Amino acid sequence: MNLIIGHLYPDLLNLYGDRGNVIALEKRCHWRGIDVTVRPLLIDDDWSFTDCDILFLGGGQDREQEIVWRDLMHQKAAFREAAEEGVVVLAVCGGYQLLGHYYRTPDGKDIEGLGILDLHTVAGKERLIGNAVITSPFFDEPNTLVGFENHGGKTYLGSAVRPLGQVMVGQGNNGEDATEGAVVKNVFGTYLHGSLLPKNPHLTDLLLSRALKRKDPTYPLAPLEDTLEWQAHEAALRIAGTS
Amino acid sequence: MAKLRLLVAVWLGKIAIRLLRLTSHSGTTLPGRVSLKVAPFLLERLGQTAAGARVVITGTNGKTTTAAFLGNMLKEANRRFVRNVSGANLPSGIATTMVEHASLGGTLSTEFLLTEVDEAMMPRVTRALQPEVTVVTNFFRDQLDRYGELDRIVGIVGGALRFTSHTVCLNADDPMVAGLVKDLPPGVVPIMFGIEGGEVVDQADRQGTMGARVGVDTQFCPICGTRFEYETVTYGHLGIYRCPGCSFTRPTLDVAGRILSEGGDEMAQLEIRHVATGGTVTVALKIPGLYNAYNALAAATAGLALGLTLSEVARGIEAFTGAFGRMERVALPSGEMTLALVKNPVGFNEVLRTVQNVTAPRVLMIAINDRLADGTDISWLWDVDFERLREVSGIHFVVSGRRAKDMAVRLKYAGVSTDRLEVITDLQKAVSRSLELAGDQAQLFVLPTYTAMLALRAELVRRGLVSAMWKG
Numbered sequence: 001m002n003l004i005i006g007h008l009y010p011d012l013l014n015l016y017g018d019r020g021n022v023i024a025l026e027k028r029c030h031w032r033g034i035d036v037t038v039r040p041l042l043i044d045d046d047w048s049f050t051d052c053d054i055l056f057l058g059g060g061q062d063r064e065q066e067i068v069w070r071d072l073m074h075q076k077a078a079f080r081e082a083a084e085e086g087v088v089v090l091a092v093c094g095g096y097q098l099l100g101h102y103y104r105t106p107d108g109k110d111i112e113g114l115g116i117l118d119l120h121t122v123a124g125k126e127r128l129i130g131n132a133v134i135t136s137p138f139f140d141e142p143n144t145l146v147g148f149e150n151h152g153g154k155t156y157l158g159s160a161v162r163p164l165g166q167v168m169v170g171q172g173n174n175g176e177d178a179t180e181g182a183v184v185k186n187v188f189g190t191y192l193h194g195s196l197l198p199k200n201p202h203l204t205d206l207l208l209s210r211a212l213k214r215k216d217p218t219y220p221l222a223p224l225e226d227t228l229e230w231q232a233h234e235a236a237l238r239i240a241g242t243s
Numbered sequence: 244m245a246k247l248r249l250l251v252a253v254w255l256g257k258i259a260i261r262l263l264r265l266t267s268h269s270g271t272t273l274p275g276r277v278s279l280k281v282a283p284f285l286l287e288r289l290g291q292t293a294a295g296a297r298v299v300i301t302g303t304n305g306k307t308t309t310a311a312f313l314g315n316m317l318k319e320a321n322r323r324f325v326r327n328v329s330g331a332n333l334p335s336g337i338a339t340t341m342v343e344h345a346s347l348g349g350t351l352s353t354e355f356l357l358t359e360v361d362e363a364m365m366p367r368v369t370r371a372l373q374p375e376v377t378v379v380t381n382f383f384r385d386q387l388d389r390y391g392e393l394d395r396i397v398g399i400v401g402g403a404l405r406f407t408s409h410t411v412c413l414n415a416d417d418p419m420v421a422g423l424v425k426d427l428p429p430g431v432v433p434i435m436f437g438i439e440g441g442e443v444v445d446q447a448d449r450q451g452t453m454g455a456r457v458g459v460d461t462q463f464c465p466i467c468g469t470r471f472e473y474e475t476v477t478y479g480h481l482g483i484y485r486c487p488g489c490s491f492t493r494p495t496l497d498v499a500g501r502i503l504s505e506g507g508d509e510m511a512q513l514e515i516r517h518v519a520t521g522g523t524v525t526v527a528l529k530i531p532g533l534y535n536a537y538n539a540l541a542a543a544t545a546g547l548a549l550g551l552t553l554s555e556v557a558r559g560i561e562a563f564t565g566a567f568g569r570m571e572r573v574a575l576p577s578g579e580m581t582l583a584l585v586k587n588p589v590g591f592n593e594v595l596r597t598v599q600n601v602t603a604p605r606v607l608m609i610a611i612n613d614r615l616a617d618g619t620d621i622s623w624l625w626d627v628d629f630e631r632l633r634e635v636s637g638i639h640f641v642v643s644g645r646r647a648k649d650m651a652v653r654l655k656y657a658g659v660s661t662d663r664l665e666v667i668t669d670l671q672k673a674v675s676r677s678l679e680l681a682g683d684q685a686q687l688f689v690l691p692t693y694t695a696m697l698a699l700r701a702e703l704v705r706r707g708l709v710s711a712m713w714k715g
Contacts, residue, residue, distance in 0.1 A: 011462060016387065020625030020656070027656050043470075061392045067468060129388050130619065148620045150388055193622040198652050228655055228666075232648035239613065239645065 001219060002035040003211055006052035008095070009060070009068050010040045016150065018058030018092050020195025024204050025054060032222050034212075043071050049082035053211040057095025059151075059193070065094045069111060072098065076114055083116045088211045089187040092196065096181070096189035097121045097153055117182045117189050118158030119173075127152045131240040132170025132192060134180045138206060144168070145200050146236035147192025155191075157182055164190050169240040186210050199232040245284065249349045252282035253289075256342030271331040275338030286334060286371035288349070289341045293325070295354035296549055297372045299365075299407075301400060302380030302420070304590045305538040306332060306359040308530075309380055311566035312542030314357055316559025320551050326357035330567065333361050334368060355549065362396050363389075365403035375409040376548045380541050382419040383479060385587040386618035393419070397465070401426035410434055412544040414537065415494045416481040422465045422491070436498040436544040438477050438536065466491050478533055478596075479589040498547065500540040502533070511536060513560075515543050517553060524557045530570045531597045534590070539563075568696045570597070573709055577683035580708075582699070585609075585690045586618070588626040594690060595631060604637040604685040608677040610644040610670060610695035617692040621646050629657035639680050640664045643673035644695045670698050674706075 007022050022038060029036040041047050049055060060068065072079070083089060091099050100119040102110040113120075132149045145165055154174035157163060163173070164181025172180035173191070181190035188207070190196065197204040205221060212219045256278035263270030278285055290297055300310050307330045317324045327340040337358050345351055360368045369377070379400060384393045397419050404411060404426045411427055414420040415437035424433050462471055462480060469488025476482035485492045496518060503512035503525065510527040513536050517523075528535060539560045546556045565571040573580040585591045598605060613619050632638060640663055642650040647668045654664055667673040674689075681687035691699050703709045 014626070015384065015392070016620070017622030017625035020622070020653075023625065023656050061394055063394055063468065064463065067463070127391075148388075148622055150620060193620065195622055195625045198625070198656055199649065228648065228651050228661070231666075232652045235646070235648045 001212065001216070002037070003029055003053045003208075003215075004051060005036060005038045005054045005056060006041050006047070006049065007038055008041045008055060008057045009043065009071075010058075011042065012064040012068050013058040013060040013095055015060050015064075016058065016093065016193040017195050018056075018193060021058070021090060021092065021197040022056050024195065024197035024201075025056075025208065028201070028204055028208060028224060031224055043067065047075070047078075049075070049078050049087060050085055052082070052087060053214065054088045054090070054207065055082065057089075057091040057098065059093030059095060065098075068094075069098060069113075072114065073112065079114055080116055083185065083187050086186050086214050088207050088214075089116075090197075090207060091187075091189045092193060093151055093191055096191060097155065099187065099189050100155065103153065116187055117184060118160035119155055119182050119189075120158075121153040121155045124152050124154045128154075128171035128175055130170055131236065132172070132180070133168040133237060133240045133242050134165030134170075134172065134192075135168055136165035136203075138164070138183075139202050142202070142233070144233070144237060144242075145192065145196070145203060146233055146240065147190075147194035147196045147200075149191045150193065151191050155182075160184060164188060168242055186214075194236075199229055199236060201226045201229045245282075245288075246349070248282045249285060249288050250347075252278040252285050253342050253345050253349050254347065255281060256339065257347075260339070260343055271328075271339055272333065272335040273339075274342060275335040275340075278342050279334060279338050285338055285341070286368065289345055289351055290356060290372045292350040293353055293356040295322075296375035296409075297356045298358065298376045298378070298545060298549070299369060299372060299374040300357070300359045300378045300380070300541075300545070301362050301365050302378070302414070303362065303383040303385045303396075303587065305380040305534060305541065306330070308535060308538040308566045308569045309378060309541045309545075310357055310359040312539050312560060312563055313545050315563045316542060316546040316551055316556050317355060317357075317549075319558040319562060320555040322355060323353045324355035324357050325351060325353045327359060328567065330359070332359045333364055337368065362400055365400050366406075369403045369406040373406055373408055376412065376545050377404065377407045377410070378412040378541050378545050379414060379420045379423060380538065381414055381417045381479075381481065383587050383589040384623075386620075387623075388618055388620045389615070394465075397423075404428070404431075407431055410548045412436060412541060412548060414481070414541065415496055416477060416483070416537075418471065418480065418484055418491070418493070419465060421494055424494070434497045434544055434548060435494045436500070436540050437493070437496045438500040438502065438540065439496075464488055464491055477537075478593055481537075498540065498544040500536060502536060513539060515540065515553070515556070517547055520553075522553045524553045526557045526560045528560065529564045531600070532570060532593055533596075534593045535570065568691075568700065570594075573703065575678070575681075575687070575708065578681060578685075578687065580681075580687045580689055582689050582691075582696070584693065584696050586692060588623050591627040591690070595628065598638075598688050599631060599635055601686055604639075606639045606641065606677050606681045606685050606687045608641040608643065608673060608687070608689045609650055610673065610689070610691040610699065611642070611646040611650045612644045612692050612695040613646050614694045617694050621649055624650060624653045627653075629654055629659070633658035638663065639685070641667060641673050641677045641680065643667050643670050644692065670695065671702055674699065674702055
């Protein structure tokens with residue numbers, strides 16, 4: 001078995017340690033004997049999204065995100081096609097906002113997004129910063145996801161997506177409706193850094209199993225030794241004040 | 244009235260310092276806070292009374308070490324100065340230092356006032372001090388939860404430079420710093436320092452795993468947004484760069500450094516050339532790390548701006564063995580401990596490079612806390628290139644602190660064998676275990692975040708291994 005992970009703009013969307021998500025996906029394949037190729041997708045590169053099994057987008061500085069938005073708009077149709085075909089997408093923070101319909105800047109200008117997730121984002125007055133814990137219907141017990149959020153935008157979901165989870169600690173999408181993240185098909189968006197995947201191994205494995213299922217519905221995902229990961233998860237729950 | 248308030252503020256501050264020290268508190272910020280409450284203009288008024296120049300040092304990494312280097316140079320030149328020690332670089336810490344050294348009549352009887360200043364506090368402090376010499380070391384992303392994005396902090400420091408006078412020393416190799424030239428008020432002269440490339444270029448180092456460049460915070464021109472072309476890179480985004488989009492290039496140097504030998508276990512040799520006079524001097528650095536060569540160079544540039552001779556500068560550098568918790572060497576009954584603060588990816592990577600270059604077996608204790616002063620977001624650990632340690636044999640890891648488990652996961656995913664990894668959340672126990680593992684065979688490196696370092700220091704004081712920092 002071989003998986004290809006496309007890491008979009010690793011040199012621009014690199015602000016909050018989000019590359020840990022790619023490391024987690026990569027390592028958990030290696031440990032199971034699944035071959036992985038991580039392909040950095042850079043500006044002006046000639047890409048094929050549908051060749052990839054998993055696409056990852058992180059968050060960047062405002063200045064660098066502008067560069068990304070400009071570049072990615074040329075690839076809008078291709079990206080949508082990949083999402084339609086069931087390519088697994090994980091987008092964090094700035095990358096998450098980019099998947100929505102638009103981002104409204106502080107001076108009221110709407111910047112068009114990829115429109116893959118039915119949501120939009122409005123620049124907020126204050127940044128929402130801190131440890132975050134959500135409960136997610138995508139898992140049986142334990143169903144918590146732990147991370148750290150740091151975003152100025154407030155994201156509002158439409159009816160064609162469902163949230164990744166409900167906020168227990170933190171602000172989530174907008175600090176108002178207790179939702180966090182958004183999911184449609186195999187496309188997952190979230191504000192959670194941390195990095196998110198290393199200390200939420202159940203989410204990592206969910207993404208991997210979705211990607212594998214597309215290639216071979218019978219391919220089994222072997223369990224791994226996750227003591228350290230769950231200890232980090234537990235510690236994050238404690239520090240966030242949930243237990 | 245103002246004079247009376249100043250005096251009351253000084254006296255109260257002095258009393259607070261005495262009381263705190265009597266009760267074994269270090270008291271590096273509280274007295275200043277009290278004094279500033281009484282006399283909010285204290286920094287302005289006391290600052291003016293320094294007979295010579297006011298020096299401000301800021302930037303993400305290297306503030307404390309640069310200030311300590313400069314202090315050593317002034318000491319070698321028999322000049323009198325006051326400096327805020329131990330990284331107390333907020334207005335309260337600076338005020339504490341001033342109050343401590345002020346006379347009861349409310350004047351600083353000193354020639355130079357040396358202050359390292361937190362980047363976010365630059366506007367307030369430069370407005371108050373109007374420094375004759377200002378140094379900006381570098382900009383790396385740091386504690387995003389507190390400072391915000393890098394561009395924001397660069398803007399804040401740039402804005403603060405309008406209150407400077409005479410001279411501003413800028414790191415030419417950091418494009419974010421060199422770009423500050425545009426913010427200088429008329430009449431203020433920039434002095435550019437940097438390291439000439441040559442053998443220090445390591446392009447391979449810039450290609451991290453997955454082709455993503457690890458630990459490089461910016462590669463794009465701050466003026467036009469085009470990707471820089473680098474001729475050489477020293478570390479992080481520092482080097483000789485050129486923007487193909489606009490005319491922005493690395494400025495020509497006024498004070499030029501050249502690494503003659505990088506050291507490893509030995510001392511690194513740094514050549515310093517003062518372009519204006521043509522004078523050149525070669526110094527041996529007692530503290531390892533390329534970033535410390537930059538710190539020495541930054542201090543040399545400020546020293547020359549203050550009128551010190553090259554030989555005074557060189558003597559100051561050579562007499563220096565490390566600042567509080569910054570590659571500080573602590574003698575153990577058998578062997579030695581090196582204490583190095585870690586707070587952001589680029590700084591951590593440089594410390595790891597130093598650890599990697601040591602040939603003896605190593606015990607590496609990493610203590611990660613997530614309190615306010617450390618940064619509450621520990622995501623940045625995933626941007627540190629721990630993968631470089633995977634292939635290095637003979638390192639034993641002890642991880643500790645409130646986020647010990649996160650650190651353990653990071654090392655596991657970096658490919659470090661869990662057989663060589665011990666997780667001991669409690670700092671005291673982790674110190675004991677690390678000392679035991681090191682014995683007299685291995686070099687012990689202790690890499691804590693800020694509050695973990697303070698706690699570790701207290702523990703080392705308790706064990707009689709170091710003296711309390713305010714005596715330091």
